[in-house]
Amino acid sequence: MAPQSRLLPPLLQVLRRCRASRSHFSTAPSLVSPPSKAVVYDEHGLPEQVLRLVDVPPAEIGDRDVCVRMMAAPINPSDINRIEGVYPVRPPLPAAVGGYEGVGQVHALGPAVTARLSPGDWVIPSPPSFGTWQTYITKHENVWHKVRSDVPMEYAATITVNPLTALRMLQDFVKLNPGDAIVQNGATSIVGQCVIQLAKVHGIHTINIIRDRPGSEEAKNKLKQLGADEVFTETQLDMKNVKSLLGALPEPALGFNCVGGNAASLILKLLKQGGTMVTYGGMSKRPVTVPTSYFIFKDLSLRGFWLQKWLNSDKTEDCRRMIDYLLGLVHEGKLKYEMESISFGEFSLALEKALGKHGSQPKQVIKF
Amino acid sequence: MAPQSRLLPPLLQVLRRCRASRSHFSTAPSLVSPPSKAVVYDEHGLPEQVLRLVDVPPAEIGDRDVCVRMMAAPINPSDINRIEGVYPVRPPLPAAVGGYEGVGQVHALGPAVTARLSPGDWVIPSPPSFGTWQTYITKHENVWHKVRSDVPMEYAATITVNPLTALRMLQDFVKLNPGDAIVQNGATSIVGQCVIQLAKVHGIHTINIIRDRPGSEEAKNKLKQLGADEVFTETQLDMKNVKSLLGALPEPALGFNCVGGNAASLILKLLKQGGTMVTYGGMSKRPVTVPTSYFIFKDLSLRGFWLQKWLNSDKTEDCRRMIDYLLGLVHEGKLKYEMESISFGEFSLALEKALGKHGSQPKQVIKF
Numbered sequence: 252m253a254p255q256s257r258l259l260p261p262l263l264q265v266l267r268r269c270r271a272s273r274s275h276f277s278t279a280p281s282l283v284s285p286p287s288k289a290v291v292y293d294e295h296g297l298p299e300q301v302l303r304l305v306d307v308p309p310a311e312i313g314d315r316d317v318c319v320r321m322m323a324a325p326i327n328p329s330d331i332n333r334i335e336g337v338y339p340v341r342p343p344l345p346a347a348v349g350g351y352e353g354v355g356q357v358h359a360l361g362p363a364v365t366a367r368l369s370p371g372d373w374v375i376p377s378p379p380s381f382g383t384w385q386t387y388i389t390k391h392e393n394v395w396h397k398v399r400s401d402v403p404m405e406y407a408a409t410i411t412v413n414p415l416t417a418l419r420m421l422q423d424f425v426k427l428n429p430g431d432a433i434v435q436n437g438a439t440s441i442v443g444q445c446v447i448q449l450a451k452v453h454g455i456h457t458i459n460i461i462r463d464r465p466g467s468e469e470a471k472n473k474l475k476q477l478g479a480d481e482v483f484t485e486t487q488l489d490m491k492n493v494k495s496l497l498g499a500l501p502e503p504a505l506g507f508n509c510v511g512g513n514a515a516s517l518i519l520k521l522l523k524q525g526g527t528m529v530t531y532g533g534m535s536k537r538p539v540t541v542p543t544s545y546f547i548f549k550d551l552s553l554r555g556f557w558l559q560k561w562l563n564s565d566k567t568e569d570c571r572r573m574i575d576y577l578l579g580l581v582h583e584g585k586l587k588y589e590m591e592s593i594s595f596g597e598f599s600l601a602l603e604k605a606l607g608k609h610g611s612q613p614k615q616v617i618k619f
Numbered sequence: 620m621a622p623q624s625r626l627l628p629p630l631l632q633v634l635r636r637c638r639a640s641r642s643h644f645s646t647a648p649s650l651v652s653p654p655s656k657a658v659v660y661d662e663h664g665l666p667e668q669v670l671r672l673v674d675v676p677p678a679e680i681g682d683r684d685v686c687v688r689m690m691a692a693p694i695n696p697s698d699i700n701r702i703e704g705v706y707p708v709r710p711p712l713p714a715a716v717g718g719y720e721g722v723g724q725v726h727a728l729g730p731a732v733t734a735r736l737s738p739g740d741w742v743i744p745s746p747p748s749f750g751t752w753q754t755y756i757t758k759h760e761n762v763w764h765k766v767r768s769d770v771p772m773e774y775a776a777t778i779t780v781n782p783l784t785a786l787r788m789l790q791d792f793v794k795l796n797p798g799d800a801i802v803q804n805g806a807t808s809i810v811g812q813c814v815i816q817l818a819k820v821h822g823i824h825t826i827n828i829i830r831d832r833p834g835s836e837e838a839k840n841k842l843k844q845l846g847a848d849e850v851f852t853e854t855q856l857d858m859k860n861v862k863s864l865l866g867a868l869p870e871p872a873l874g875f876n877c878v879g880g881n882a883a884s885l886i887l888k889l890l891k892q893g894g895t896m897v898t899y900g901g902m903s904k905r906p907v908t909v910p911t912s913y914f915i916f917k918d919l920s921l922r923g924f925w926l927q928k929w930l931n932s933d934k935t936e937d938c939r940r941m942i943d944y945l946l947g948l949v950h951e952g953k954l955k956y957e958m959e960s961i962s963f964g965e966f967s968l969a970l971e972k973a974l975g976k977h978g979s980q981p982k983q984v985i986k987f
Contacts, residue, residue, distance in 0.1 A: 339916050511911050533911025540908045543879050543901025546923025548707045553921035555914025 282359060283309040284318040289385030290598060293345035295336025298602055302334065302349060310389045314363035317392050319374055323408035323592070324353025324383040326605035326615045340559055342381035350383030352376065354398065354407035355619075358387065366392045373400040377571050378562040379411050386595070386619050396571045399578055405590045405616045406581045409441075414577045414586065415570070416531060416558045417445035421455070423561075424527050424554060425505040429454030432480070432501045434521045436460040437509035437534055439470050441614055444477055444588045446507060451478035452585055456500050460485060460517055477587075488517045497521075505529070512537030519545055531556040589613040650727060651677035652686040657753030658966060661713035663704025666970055670702065670717060678757045682731035685760050687742055691776035691960070692721025692751040694973035694983045708927050710749035718751030720744065722766065722775035726755065734760045741768040745939050746930040747779050754963070754987050764939045767946055773958045773984045774949045777809075782945045782954065783938070784899060784926045785813035789823070791929075792895050792922060793873040797822030800848070800868050802889045803875040804828040804882035805902055807838050809982055812845055812956045814875060819846035820953055824868050828853060828885055845955075856885045865889075873897070880905030887913055899924040957981040 287307040294301055312318050330351055332338035342348070357372045368374065377396035382388060398407050421427065433450060437443050438459035447457045459482040461470055471482040480500060487496070494502060502523035508515045509532030518528050519541060528551065530539060545551045562570060580586035591613040593601040601615040655675040662669055680686050698719055700706035710716070725740045736742065745764035750756065766775050789795065801818060805811050806827035815825045827850040829838055839850040848868060855864070862870065870891035876883045877900030886896050887909060896919065898907060913919045930938060948954035959981040961969040969983040 530911055530914035532915070538908050538910045539914070540906050541921070542906045543898055546898035546907070546921065547900070547925045548923075550923055550925065550928065552923075553909070553914065555916075555918055555920075557915045557918065560918065 282312040282361065284312055284359070284387045284389045285309060285320075287385050287387040288595070289382070290349045291346055292334055292349065293347075295334065295344070298331055298334045298606065299599075302602070304598065307385065307387075310387075312359055312361050312389050313391070314361045315365070315392050316361040316389050317357060317364060317366070317368060317374070317395050318359040318387060318389040319355035319395065320358040320387055321353055321355040321383060321385060321619045322373075323404045323616050323618050324350045325405075325409045325412075325590070326601060326617065327351065327412050328605075329412065331605065348382035348385050350385075351381060352379040352409065352411045353383035354404055355388065357395075361392070364392045366395070366397075368392070368395070368397060373398050373404075373407060375407060375411065375574070377411065377574060378567060384598075384617065396574065398574065399582065402578055402581045404618075405592055406586075407578065408616055409590065409614065410574055410577050410581070411570075412558065413441040413588075414445045414449075415573055416556065417442050417449055418573055418577060419558065419561060420507055420529055420531065420556050421446065421449055421453070421505075423556070424529055427453070427455050427505065430456070430501070431505075432456040432458060432497075432503040433505045433507065434458040434460070434503040434518050435507040435509075436514040436518055437507075437532065438474055438479065438482065440509060440532075440534075441588045442507075442509065442531070444474070445586065447474060447477045447479045448580075448586050452580065456480040458497065458500065458503055458521060459483070460488065460514055462514075485514055485517060488520070493517075493520050502526075507531065508539065509534055511535045511539055515539045519551060522549075522551060525550045525552075527552045527554060529554050529556050590616050592616050592618050595619045650680040650729065652680055652727070652755045652757045653677060653688075655753050655755040656963070657750070658717045659714050660702055660717065661715075663702065663709075663712070666699055666702045666974065667967075670970070672966065675753065675755075678755075680727055680729050680757050681759070682729045683733070683760050684729040684757050685725060685732060685734070685736060685742070685763050686727040686755060686757040687723035687763065688726040688755055689721055689723040689751060689753060689987045690741075691772045691984050691986050692718045693773075693777045693780075693958070694969060694985065695719065695780050696973075697780065699973065716750035716753050718753075719749060720747040720777065720779045721751035722772055723756065725763075729760070732760045734763070734765075736760070736763070736765060741766050741772075741775060743775060743779070743942070745779065745942055746935060752966075752985065764942065766942065767950065770946055770949045772986075773960055774954075775946065776984055777958065777982065778942055778945050778949070779938075780926065781809040781956075782813045782817075783941055784924065785810050785817055786941055786945060787926065787929060788875055788897055788899065788924050789814065789817055789821070789873075791924070792897055795821070795823050795873065798824070798869070800824040800826055800865075800871040801873045801875065802826040802828070802871040802886050803877075804886060805875075805877040805900065806842055806847065806850065808877060808900075808902075809956045810875075810877065810899070812842070813954065815842060815845045815847045816948070816954050820948065824848040826865065826868065826871055826889060827851070828856065828882055830882075853882055853885060856888070861885075861888050870894075875899065876907065877902055879903045879907055883907045887919060890917075890919060893918045893920075895920045895922060897922050897924050958984045960984050960986050963987045 289307050292301040333341045354375045357368050357370050374395040376394050450457045457479050459479045463484045463486045467484050474482045504526045506518035506522050506528040508530045511533040512535040604612040605615045657675050659673050660669040701709045722743050725736050725738050742763040744762050818825045825847050827847045831852045831854045835852050842850045872894045874886035874890050874896040876898045879901040880903040972980040973983045
């Protein structure tokens with residue numbers, strides 16, 4: 252990433268002048284945010300090449316705006332995909348600020364704000380919205396949802412994109428009852444870890460598939476400590492009578508696939524007659540391949556899940572209720588996952604880690 | 620197939636003796652069916668090797684049985700698969716009689732039959748049931764459904780397995796309105812031809828995919844005469860902006876796949892956002908391959924259809940109502956498809972044709 256001292260590009264200078272002139276013509280003294288620092292991009296490309304840290308001038312705080320001092324925001328894979336330009340929903344260019352979820356403290360309120368918010372309250376953009384990689388954000392009060400402040404801020408910053416995906420996928424496709432089982436691949440991912448824990452809270456068993464790699468025994472133990480009933484490597488499932496491995500567990504009616512290729516085929520093999528596989532990611536970059544007989548005789552259904560679509564469909568109240576529920580579980584110690592906090596000043600290092608350039612790393616959460 | 624003169628195997632001789640002895644000990648004179656000829660198999664294998672024509676002795680007609688003189692029965696691919704032992708639902712061995720659908724005339728009625736049936740009435744087993752490749756069948760009255768006799772008997776004999784599949788698939792997955800479009804591959808199959816005509820009756824447009832082969836222009840014209848809106852060969856659809864080919868037709872919300880491989884991928888490409896593909900066959904013997912993005916961002920659903928499952932689920936009345944509807948369309952000239960009638964004496968030739976040993980041939984229908 253370019254150093255912070257790099258000159259602002261012409262467009263941002265124009266932007267700054269516009270804002271300055273707007274407040275100049277205002278009849279009443281305007282409330283303005285503090286100056287901010289933001290990680291932005293003007294074109295799509297490799298994040299390490301196109302991202303820049305810029306100074307953003309003070310912004311006017313409108314009557315119903317809330318100015319928030321950001322405390323923490325993660326680097327999610329979908330943030331990377333937006334920067335690369337391969338994600339279908341992206342902020343407009345140029346001067347797009349990176350990031351999509353995060354948590355901050357209320358810094359200042361516009362005079363006509365009706366929400367019950369006070370300076371110091373913790374808020375998250377909910378549904379999440381573009382541009383959380385900056386130190387101050389000023390947006391309409393409707394954007395912000397007040398959350399409890401008695402959980403680690405890393406959880407408040409990351410509670411939407413991954414945990415909410417896990418929760419919705421458990422609810423939206425197949426009616427599950429206590430004692431039922433589900434199967435998933437990519438089980439060590441944060442969504443995977445959340446699926447295990449949320450299923451457990453509801454008495455649902457989980458059958459988990461992980462990659463074969465050095466340390467897979469350790470990974471198995473970690474997932475079992477979270478509540479996983481069974482954890483298999485892909486190689487372990489490379490056998491004919493795979494269901495014999497399930498022991499007393501019921502055949503799963505629902506499967507979650509975030510890998511594709513062989514790892515998806517294993518889910519199809521393990522699902523019960525009439526089961527459903529939901530694809531929400533494709534980490535192996537390999538497609539899902541389905542023998543015809545699985546559709547006709549095994550009556551499997553294959554669906555997809557994209558949180559973005561759900562968030563777009565006027566579900567704000569549902570979304571916020573679920574966020575509160577999830578943060579409640581965090582508070583009770585029933586929902587946890589590994590993250591690494593890193594200061595905003597070290598954004599480049601966090602980005603490298605998020606891009607996998609330092610091997611397998613925990614989720615990177617920027618602290619401002 | 621073994622010649623008719625071949626000695627009956629020991630098991631069938633035993634069967635004959637049992638039936639004979641049962642009538643011997645009966646106190647009242649029993650009503651019995653005429654002797655019958657049947658195409659049977661005692662083990663799974665290649666149809667031309669395991670099928671035999673046998674004489675079946677007269678069977679007792681129970682109080683509520685109906686004895687039917689079969690007139691016509693088709694050789695369907697699923698009949699072949701049952702004989703090969705690769706179809707999940709099969710009649711018990713040994714002495715399994717081939718065939719699954721067909722039409723006959725009422726020959727004799729048990730004394731306590733309550734259905735409004737008279738000798739000479741046309742009846743079909745409905746839901747269809749095992750063993751239609753024989754000259755006389757005696758089964759409980761509940762098996763039989765009286766059908767209109769003013770249509771060609773080949774249609775009455777074949778109205779369930781293929782046309783009912785087409786009708787159900789148009790009804791069971793996506794709510795379609797007049798003006799909507801669907802897409803299908805294998806469009807020259809009987810199900811494919813029925814889909815085109817049934818869709819047209821309901822004002823639904825069809826986009827059809829056929830194989831590249833000599834005579835594909837003639838096949839296109841035939842399908843268009845049946846009411847197809849568009850017919851493309853797979854090669855024609857091997858392009859980037861494939862939807863530009865649709866012209867004024869709406870993007871299809873529903874697709875039917877009976878081929879797999881590339882022909883299934885083309886359906887996925889043509890489906891609209893949120894569309895559904897239903898797989899009901901796999902003629903290419905290649906699996907269905909789905910890029911992850913089709914699930915996540917295009918929100919496609921992939922399902923399967925198996926008429927057998929639907930027939931098993933206590934839908935007899937629905938099934939019969941639809942059969943009547945379909946035969947009504949046949950009578951009105953709105954539903955037709957190519958068949959070849961062949962006499963029972965030439966069963967071996969019909970079988971060879973059904974097995975594709977004489978190139979592409981119409982559906983083979985045995986006339987008894």
